[in-house]
Amino acid sequence: MLKAENLRCVYTSGLIKTVKKTAVCGVDLEICPGETVAIVGESGCGKSTLAKMLVQQLEPTSGEVFFDGTKLTGMNWKNLRKFMGKIQLIPQNPDDVVDPRWTVERSVAEPFVICGGFSREEISANVAALFEEVGLSAEHRPRYPHELSGGELQRVVIARALTLKPELLVCDEATSMLDVSVQAFIVTMLKEIQKKRGLGLVFITHDLEAAKAVSDRVLVMYAGEIVEEGKDVFDRPLHPYTRALMDAVQYASLEVVLPEDVGPLPDGFSGCSYYKLCRERTEACKESQKLRNVSERLVRCWKAK
Amino acid sequence: MSDVLLKVSGVSVSIPTGQGAVHAVDDAAFSINKHEVFSLIGESGSGKSILGQAIMRLLPPNAVFSGKVELGGMEISALSEKEMQKVRGKTVASIAQNPYLAMNPGIRVGTQIAEPMRAHLGMSKEEAKARTCRALKYFDIIPPEVREREYPFQYSGGMLQRAMVAMGTAADPELIIADEPTKGVDVLKKRNIAAIFQKVASDGCAFLLITHDVGFARAMSDRIAVNYCGQIIEIAGRDAFFKEPLHPYSQALLDAVPERGMHPIPGSSPSMIEVPEGCRFHPRCPYKTDRCLTNPPVVKLEGRCVRCWIYA
Known part of the structure; x- marks a missing residue:
């Protein structure tokens, strides 16, 4: 359904001393209808940048995004608008989406108004149905965002994302600031909605346990690259970085090295991006690494078997 | 008990x-x-x-x-x-949630870590400084003599978190x-x-x-x-x-x-x-x-x- 090819994003800052930072480099991705894909990785690995490029909020530096075979990147705004409703983003912080001076009901109704072609009664009936779908009662509707708890507000944002009957939802850390019980509620609800509507779901998170619990397929990102992709990644991690993440979840080895402690890779280094932190590095890791197909899995490490 | x-x-x-x-x-x-x-x-x-x-x-x-x-x-x-x-x-000391909000951005990290020692243990400036350096070294913030004189914005997030713990534990x-x-x-x-x-x-x-x-x-x-x-x-x-x-x-x-x-x-x-x-x-x-x-x-x-x- 959604297909991304060789997506790259480079942020530049500074006028005179221009600094270039590659956030995402060469990501290929394909999502089928009804499938849940989890993208995991530490903060700063380019997960959110990737999400923004998938929903067309950010123009990629190079690479293409296709939706049902139609190329979205480079399309003009007027044509793109037809597709915007089909792919929706649910951000980490629900406060970023809803206007604090509007009632939540009005925020949810806004997409109908923008699209046009709905009578007032239709809008009100649709909004009521959406509130019911996300488990909010009628008394929540006339409230303002500050009168709702974090979990309730996140449900409002999901209701708003569902207005235009999307085919793909991209959840960017949608539950990582919430309590476990609220997180469980939101995730269960998203899965139910997915089943009912046959949505594709992209679940971006740094919580590996949550990713494991919800997803059909997992992509592990490190430094803007996909280092591992497959179905049972967490049961049988092949890339050293995935193994390090798994250790961290179980608080297994307490010897901790953070990327910021070892500093950036030297200029012109074209080898494995995990080279400096990898415990199993050898001379051969200085060669550039390609995603290889290893037993139904894609791994960016020459050692993986 | x-x-x-x-x-x-x-x-x-x-x-x-x-x-x-x-x-x-x-x-x-x-x-x-x-x-x-x-x-x-x-x-x-x-x-x-x-x-x-x-x-x-x-x-x-x-x-x-x-x-x-x-x-x-x-x-x-x-x-x-x-x-x-x-x-x-x-x-009893507390460690705050966000190190960027808990540290004063205009005061050197070393001075902030030394503050509880100076206030509670009655240490002189030199003693406190020597002990701050030891604390920084203990938490892998190296080289401590240089890091001690830096400001919070020059630290990375993980380092600042460790500096905060150093500050919390400064007066034992x-x-x-x-x-x-x-x-x-x-x-x-x-x-x-x-x-x-x-x-x-x-x-x-x-x-x-x-x-x-x-x-x-x-x-x-x-x-x-x-x-x-x-x-x-x-x-x-x-x-x-x-x-x-x-x-x-x-x-x-x-x-x-x-x-x-x-x-x-x-x-x-x-x-x-x-x-x-x-x-x-x-x-x-x-x-x-x-x-x-x-x-x-x-x-x-x-x-x-x-x-x-x-x-x-």
């Missing part, structure tokens, strides 16, 4: 608001032994942080406090503010209160925080961890207390708690964790202004009976206690 470090008995805190008083803490009672890591877990808005602030005597000015907090045999809840200043930072406190140290932090950084906390705990410092992260509490603590709607509903040893939680809320909370299948708790958290009558969990409890409408007793069972009628 002489090895009890902190004893909290009958502490209640309510905060008056426009809609009525918020009963943030109701009849909290627990004790922390020396060298013990004690976790207080619960959902956001259940009054965990307020309880931490009540122990440190850092409550908002309009909060109404009642009860007794004893630290090493001294009743700190009865001290004057001036006397409390000698305890705060010396015997006996108890550290850490409020939500892992909120919104990714797995690798979380493990980093766990590692430095364990390093400090192995030196004999007791911890009160206030967190909603069940996995973190499991990795770190000796004993666990569960907070629900302002009340502590269960206190148990870590292994016993994770093997067999007693209170229905504790069971539901553990079932909501991703490893155990993410089963949401039915219903929603009650309002802290109009708290449910009797057991505060009864509207959401699958085992509720008529007696749950009256206040449940705190039942003591071998080494743990639970506030529920089932075990009465």
Whole structure:
């Protein structure tokens, strides 16, 4: 359904001393209808940048995004608008989406108004149905965002994302600031909605346990690259970085090295991006690494078997 | 018992608001032994942080406090503010959630770490500086002589977190209160925080961890207390708690964790202004009976206690 090819994003800052930072480099991705894909990785690995490029909020530096075979990147705004409703983003912080001076009901109704072609009664009936779908009662509707708890507000944002009957939802850390019980509620609800509507779901998170619990397929990102992709990644991690993440979840080895402690890779280094932190590095890791197909899995490490 | 470090008995805190008083803490009672890591877990808005602030005597000015907090045999809840200043930072220190907000951006990191030593241990500038360098080195902030003279913005996030722990432990406190140290932090950084906390705990410092992260509490603590709607509903040893939680809320909370299948708790958290009558969990409890409408007793069972009628 959604297909991304060789997506790259480079942020530049500074006028005179221009600094270039590659956030995402060469990501290929394909999502089928009804499938849940989890993208995991530490903060700063380019997960959110990737999400923004998938929903067309950010123009990629190079690479293409296709939706049902139609190329979205480079399309003009007027044509793109037809597709915007089909792919929706649910951000980490629900406060970023809803206007604090509007009632939540009005925020949810806004997409109908923008699209046009709905009578007032239709809008009100649709909004009521959406509130019911996300488990909010009628008394929540006339409230303002500050009168709702974090979990309730996140449900409002999901209701708003569902207005235009999307085919793909991209959840960017949608539950990582919430309590476990609220997180469980939101995730269960998203899965139910997915089943009912046959949505594709992209679940971006740094919580590996949550990713494991919800997803059909997992992509592990490190430094803007996909280092591992497959179905049972967490049961049988092949890339050293995935193994390090798994250790961290179980608080297994307490010897901790953070990327910021070892500093950036030297200029012109074209080898494995995990080279400096990898415990199993050898001379051969200085060669550039390609995603290889290893037993139904894609791994960016020459050692993986 | 002489090895009890902190004893909290009958502490209640309510905060008056426009809609009525918020009963943030109701009849909290627990004790922390020396060298013990004690976790207080619960959902956001259940009054965990307020309880931490009540122990440190850092409550908002309009909060109404009642009860007794004893630290090493001294009743700190009865001290004057001036006397409390000698305890705060010396015997009990706190580590804030966000190091960027907790550090003063205009003061060198070394000076900030040295401040408790200068204030509480009466050290000279030189002594404090030498000790600051040792502390920085201990937490892998190297080279310490250079780093000591830098400002917070020159530190990376993980380093600043370690510098904060160095500041909290500067005057050798006996108890550290850490409020939500892992909120919104990714797995690798979380493990980093766990590692430095364990390093400090192995030196004999007791911890009160206030967190909603069940996995973190499991990795770190000796004993666990569960907070629900302002009340502590269960206190148990870590292994016993994770093997067999007693209170229905504790069971539901553990079932909501991703490893155990993410089963949401039915219903929603009650309002802290109009708290449910009797057991505060009864509207959401699958085992509720008529007696749950009256206040449940705190039942003591071998080494743990639970506030529920089932075990009465």
